[in-house]
Amino acid sequence: MRPPAPKPPPPPASSSSSYSRREPRPENPLLLLPSCRAAKLSLGCPLLDRLLSGGLPAASVTEIAGESATGKTQLCLQLALLAPQSPLSASSLFLHSDLPFPLHRLRRLAPKSCPNILDHVLVAAAHSPAELLSLLARAQRLLSDPGRSPHRLPIRLILLDSIASLFRADFDASPADLRRRSALFFKISAKLKELAYRHQCVVVVTNQVVDVVERDAGNTVAWSSGRRVSPALGIAWANCVNTRLFLTRELDGDGAGGSARRRMRVAFAPHLPEQSCEFVIRRDGVFGIEPPQR
Amino acid sequence: MVVMVLFAISAGPTGSSDLIFLLRTAPALPPRLLIRRPVSRRSSADRPRPASHRSSSAGSARSSGSCCSSSSAPPPPRRRRFLAGGSDAGRAVATRRVLDMGAGENNPLGAQNAWDMLSEEQSQKHITTGSGDLNGILGGGIHCKEVTEIGGVPGVGKTQLGIQLAINVQIPVEYGGLGGKAVYIDTEGSFMVERVYQIAEGCISDILEHFPHSHEKSSSGNKQLQPEHFLADIYYFRICSYAEQIAAINYLEKFLGEHKDVELCIYTSQVRIVIIDSVTFHFRQDFDDLALRTRVLSELSLKLMKIAKAYNLAVVLLNQVTTKFTEGSFQLTLALGDSWSHSCTNRVILYWNGTERYAYLDKSPSLPVASAPYAVTGKGVRDVSSNHKRVRVT
Amino acid sequence: MEERMNQDQPSTEGRCGRFWNGMDLLKDVTENKHFLPTGLEGVDTLLGGGLRQGQLTEVTGPSSSGKTQFCLHSASHVAAKHMGVVMYLDTSNSFSPGRIATIIDGTPGLFGQRAYGVQLLGFDLQPKDVRLKSIMRNIICESVFDIFALSEVLHQLEVSLLNDKEKNGGSRIRLLIIDSISSLLAPIIGGKYPQGRAMMISVAMTLKKLADEHNLSVLVTNHMVSAGNGAVKPALGESWKAVPHVRLVISRERGSNMCTATVLKHTLLYAAVFSFPPRWFLMYAGQQQQ
Numbered sequence: 008m009r010p011p012a013p014k015p016p017p018p019p020a021s022s023s024s025s026y027s028r029r030e031p032r033p034e035n036p037l038l039l040l041p042s043c044r045a046a047k048l049s050l051g052c053p054l055l056d057r058l059l060s061g062g063l064p065a066a067s068v069t070e071i072a073g074e075s076a077t078g079k080t081q082l083c084l085q086l087a088l089l090a091p092q093s094p095l096s097a098s099s100l101f102l103h104s105d106l107p108f109p110l111h112r113l114r115r116l117a118p119k120s121c122p123n124i125l126d127h128v129l130v131a132a133a134h135s136p137a138e139l140l141s142l143l144a145r146a147q148r149l150l151s152d153p154g155r156s157p158h159r160l161p162i163r164l165i166l167l168d169s170i171a172s173l174f175r176a177d178f179d180a181s182p183a184d185l186r187r188r189s190a191l192f193f194k195i196s197a198k199l200k201e202l203a204y205r206h207q208c209v210v211v212v213t214n215q216v217v218d219v220v221e222r223d224a225g226n227t228v229a230w231s232s233g234r235r236v237s238p239a240l241g242i243a244w245a246n247c248v249n250t251r252l253f254l255t256r257e258l259d260g261d262g263a264g265g266s267a268r269r270r271m272r273v274a275f276a277p278h279l280p281e282q283s284c285e286f287v288i289r290r291d292g293v294f295g296i297e298p299p300q301r
Numbered sequence: 302m303v304v305m306v307l308f309a310i311s312a313g314p315t316g317s318s319d320l321i322f323l324l325r326t327a328p329a330l331p332p333r334l335l336i337r338r339p340v341s342r343r344s345s346a347d348r349p350r351p352a353s354h355r356s357s358s359a360g361s362a363r364s365s366g367s368c369c370s371s372s373s374a375p376p377p378p379r380r381r382r383f384l385a386g387g388s389d390a391g392r393a394v395a396t397r398r399v400l401d402m403g404a405g406e407n408n409p410l411g412a413q414n415a416w417d418m419l420s421e422e423q424s425q426k427h428i429t430t431g432s433g434d435l436n437g438i439l440g441g442g443i444h445c446k447e448v449t450e451i452g453g454v455p456g457v458g459k460t461q462l463g464i465q466l467a468i469n470v471q472i473p474v475e476y477g478g479l480g481g482k483a484v485y486i487d488t489e490g491s492f493m494v495e496r497v498y499q500i501a502e503g504c505i506s507d508i509l510e511h512f513p514h515s516h517e518k519s520s521s522g523n524k525q526l527q528p529e530h531f532l533a534d535i536y537y538f539r540i541c542s543y544a545e546q547i548a549a550i551n552y553l554e555k556f557l558g559e560h561k562d563v564e565l566c567i568y569t570s571q572v573r574i575v576i577i578d579s580v581t582f583h584f585r586q587d588f589d590d591l592a593l594r595t596r597v598l599s600e601l602s603l604k605l606m607k608i609a610k611a612y613n614l615a616v617v618l619l620n621q622v623t624t625k626f627t628e629g630s631f632q633l634t635l636a637l638g639d640s641w642s643h644s645c646t647n648r649v650i651l652y653w654n655g656t657e658r659y660a661y662l663d664k665s666p667s668l669p670v671a672s673a674p675y676a677v678t679g680k681g682v683r684d685v686s687s688n689h690k691r692v693r694v695t
Numbered sequence: 696m697e698e699r700m701n702q703d704q705p706s707t708e709g710r711c712g713r714f715w716n717g718m719d720l721l722k723d724v725t726e727n728k729h730f731l732p733t734g735l736e737g738v739d740t741l742l743g744g745g746l747r748q749g750q751l752t753e754v755t756g757p758s759s760s761g762k763t764q765f766c767l768h769s770a771s772h773v774a775a776k777h778m779g780v781v782m783y784l785d786t787s788n789s790f791s792p793g794r795i796a797t798i799i800d801g802t803p804g805l806f807g808q809r810a811y812g813v814q815l816l817g818f819d820l821q822p823k824d825v826r827l828k829s830i831m832r833n834i835i836c837e838s839v840f841d842i843f844a845l846s847e848v849l850h851q852l853e854v855s856l857l858n859d860k861e862k863n864g865g866s867r868i869r870l871l872i873i874d875s876i877s878s879l880l881a882p883i884i885g886g887k888y889p890q891g892r893a894m895m896i897s898v899a900m901t902l903k904k905l906a907d908e909h910n911l912s913v914l915v916t917n918h919m920v921s922a923g924n925g926a927v928k929p930a931l932g933e934s935w936k937a938v939p940h941v942r943l944v945i946s947r948e949r950g951s952n953m954c955t956a957t958v959l960k961h962t963l964l965y966a967a968v969f970s971f972p973p974r975w976f977l978m979y980a981g982q983q984q985q
Contacts, residue, residue, distance in 0.1 A: 030548070030552055031538055031540070031545065031548055031549045031552045032538075033484070033536035033537060033538055033556075034536075034537045034538070034539070035532075035533055035535075035536075035537070036492075036494045036497055036532045036533070036535050036537050037529055037532040037533045039494045039537075040494045040495070040498060040532065043493065043494040043495055044495060060495075064493065066490055067490050067491075067493075068490070185624075187587075189585065189623070190585065190586055190587040191587075193582065193583075193585040193586045194586045194587060197541070197542070197582070197583060197586060200489065200490050200541065201541040201542070203490065204490060204539060204541060205541070227454075227456075241624070242454060242455070242622065242623065242624060242633075243623060243624075245454070245455040245456075246455050246582075246621040246622075246623075246636075248455075249489065249490055249491050251455075251456070274456060275455055275456025277460050277461070277491040277492070277493045277496055278493035278495055278496040280679065411837065412835050412836065412837040413835070413836055413837070414831065414832045414833070414834060414835050414836070415774075415790075415792045415795050415831040415832070415834035415835075415836060416792075416827075416828050416831040416832045418790070418792040418836060419792035419793065419795075419796060419831060422791075422792055422793055423793075446788055447788050448787070448788065590886065592885040592886035593886060595881060595885060596881065596882050596883070596885060596886065597882075599878060599881035599882045600882040602878070603786070603840045603841060603878060603879070603882065604840070606786065606787055606788055606838075606840055607838075607840040609788060610788055610838050610840075638921065639757070639758070639918070639919055639920050639921050639927060640881075640920055640921075642757075642758035642918075643758050643787070643875065643877070643878060643918040644787070644878065645787070646787055646788045646789050648758075648759070663759055664758065664759035666763050666764075666767070666789040666790070666791040666794060667791035667793050667794040667797075
């Protein structure tokens with residue numbers, strides 16, 4: 008087992024259970040530079056890591072959007088299993104809203120060499136936005152006070168699969184309900200970002216897509232399986248995430264029936280250019296592939 | 302007098318027995334919303350001192366109001382004076398006419414005539430955005446002493462522009478910049494330090510391209526053109542709730558005051574831009590009392606206006622867009638709508654036109670509305686030109 | 696309580712309002728309360744001449760509809776036609792001296808010939824242009840960022856005007872502009888705090904008193920808030936509605952330079968005025984066209 012990496016400098020807020028209200032103090036970005044470069048969660052594949060310039064960043068919310076069966080959950084499970092052995096050296100908290108939790112897939116993905124790696128994956132279910140908020144409050148207490156189970160690594164990866172299914176029920180399209188829904192987005196996002204910042208966590212949220220009909224420009228729309236799609240929950244939710252990765256599937260006309268080319272695209276990110284990379288889903292995980300030589 | 306008294310009675314919900322209460326006491330606004338009076342205004346020699354002749358009349362509220370120059374609590378408003386017609390006593394005091402009151406270095410908020418302001422405005426440098434076209438529609442760049450709001454959909458480049466401005470304000474004076482420092486208040490966590498480093502490197506390489514002999518200069522006041530120095534001159538605040546945002550802006554005034562005094566003696570740079578990214582994020586959650594949100598936001602914007610004018614710096618507010626249900630359809634507008642839309646001096650909207658990014662100047666006191674394209678490259682915000690596009694890796 | 700109230704009243708009888716008879720009032724109105732044209736022809740027609748001295752005029756409208764431009768035009772015109780000094784209280788750092796210079800330069804009949812060409816984004820300002828200097832020195836701008844500072848400024852203005860009246864028999868200030876008064880009042884009104892509204896009324900009374908006693912014209916701007924279902928209404932609520940003598944609503948089509956002004960309330964013109972069509976005026980950032 009690799010020794011755990013040195014801990015990054017603690018965030019300015021105190022680590023007591025209630026974040027203390029002190030006078031705001033400016034930080035120096037130069038001092039933050041080394042920890043920013045080091046605290047990235049690798050995806051386990053050098054090509055995908057190159058796409059993301061090292062991996063998923065800490066203190067930031069990354070969204071993975073795509074149609075169903077494009078590999079979102081697979082990627083989340085893969086991240087949860089990579090986290091304990093990565094330089095981040097962390098446990099993960101997996102919040103799922105789609106029933107049931109894919110335990111058998113997780114078991115299949117787990118490397119045979121470490122049988123108790125599943126100890127480092129904490130799972131909780133949330134079926135509504137209110138439940139999610141209460142789960143996040145519990146997670147805050149857990150993160151602030153990690154001393155309870157000393158053999159477990161600190162939680163520094165939070166996965167939420169998926170945000171769209173939390174909001175499917177009991178919201179109509181009336182303006183008042185949409186406003187209420189948006190207010191919940193911001194509340195959830197603010198909580199996730201606070202956890203991410205105070206405890207230097209990597210937060211990953213998955214999202215589904217919806218069809219779009221009207222002409223939409225820019226980076227919100229992509230072609231997947233022959234349809235024009237856009238991530239669900241609209242522009243309000245798009246304002247709540249820092250990075251958005253789009254997983255698309257292009258049906259290959261000339262390949263064997265059912266084969267598809269999958270592509271991971273950076274829709275927007277504060278630190279990445281807009282680029283994409285092809286990948287495949289194999290039995291042992293999601294891996295990037297080089298584009299075929301022309 | 303009688304008319305005014307009657308009016309005061311009818312304005313509030315109090316009865317006549319409470320009239321004295323209205324006249325004597327200060328409004329009990331909650332502490333968070335109290336607008337702090339700047340101490341400098343009180344101590345400036347230009348202001349008349351009506352306290353001396355007032356001591357004869359009773360009214361502790363009034364005299365305490367005029368004399369509390371050193372207390373931290375804001376003095377009660379002098380409503381009393383208007384209701385009682387106190388200008389009779391004021392006539393006896395030899396006061397400087399308001400027309401003669403001048404603004405100066407120690408009183409930047411004082412009265413000035415338009416001609417003096419014109420010459421000041423012409424000598425004002427602007428903060429370049431990195432893109433010549435964008436500078437063109439903005440009249441040279443982002444103006445100091447003004448609050449500029451920049452809004453756009455996610456991914457169009459608001460944070461990139463914010464970081465670019467935080468770097469560009471630091472361009473030394475000898476290369477045409479302001480040589481100032483930046484304050485960056487991050488509410489969303491989009492400030493990625495490695496990207497800031499990349500943009501700083503891009504800015505330095507452009508400077509060296511334009512001024513090829515600059516590395517030979519080594520005057521003592523010259524800032525070393527290293528990305529690390531650019532990073533170190535950004536004061537970065539990360540805030541996680543609206544209460545922290547208000548606290549940060551209150552602290553900012555104190556912070557700027559301290560740094561101004563220190564730096565003036567040493568003749569080095571001071572803060573010339575404050576960027577808030579994004580200003581409305583924490584206010585879009587559920588607020589039980591929307592009137593409270595409006596009041597807090599109005600006070601926030603007034604405070605930012607004051608900071609911009611008093612410390613001669615630019616304030617840039619990055620804002621999100623939202624869909625608003627107007628006239629039977631959903632339209633894209635900036636967040637927090639009507640109550641916030643008047644809180645800035647200039648407004649720029651960033652939008653997509655096909656695959657190109659465009660900026661549209663929506664509000665400005667002196668410039669016409671216009672659009673210009675810009676691009677976000679590996680080096681930062683630049684003009685649109687074919688060889689500088691971000692490389693598409695497929 | 697009775698004695699305390701009386702003790703605080705000023706003792707001289709002259710400060711209690713004297714009783715005016717109708718002829719005195721008429722004489723005052725015809726001699727002292729003139730119209731100050733704003734320089735925007737459509738608006739002047741709509742207002743029956745311009746901004747009236749002794750009255751409080753409010754201009755309201757949605758964001759970037761032209762309220763600040765309206766104020767800048769009025770200030771430039773009053774100063775340029777040497778009608779007096781303009782006091783401009785600015786709350787959002789929108790007072791642009793460059794824009795004032797452009798407007799003055801574009802005012803027809805002001806200079807004998809064009810003294811110089813003024814570009815929009817950069818000036819070739821000749822230092823010897825004494826006329827522009829003398830005009831612009833008549834516009835005083837002060838920044839106020841809270842309602843208490845505004846009260847103080849108004850008090851000092853009052854004192855100064857009284858001094859002027861004593862010494863010179865009348866003051867030189869003709870127009871007082873507050874852009875915008877609603878941003879100063881927004882932090883304190885609304886919700887459960889009646890003291891905020893009382894403060895607003897007190898400031899309003901001061902403004903009207905200044906206007907009436909010293910023959911000033913007061914121009915304030917207001918913004919709009921949502922009124923439910925996508926409609927908008929002027930801010931500051933019901934208590935403010937009764938305060939201004941004249942209320943104008945202006946609006947601008949997106950991307951165009953044409954603004955439309957509508958009269959919401961006017962104390963002097965009778966109800967039939969609301970059937971007048973809204974007037975439009977152009978505020979072009981280079982020249983002012985009629």
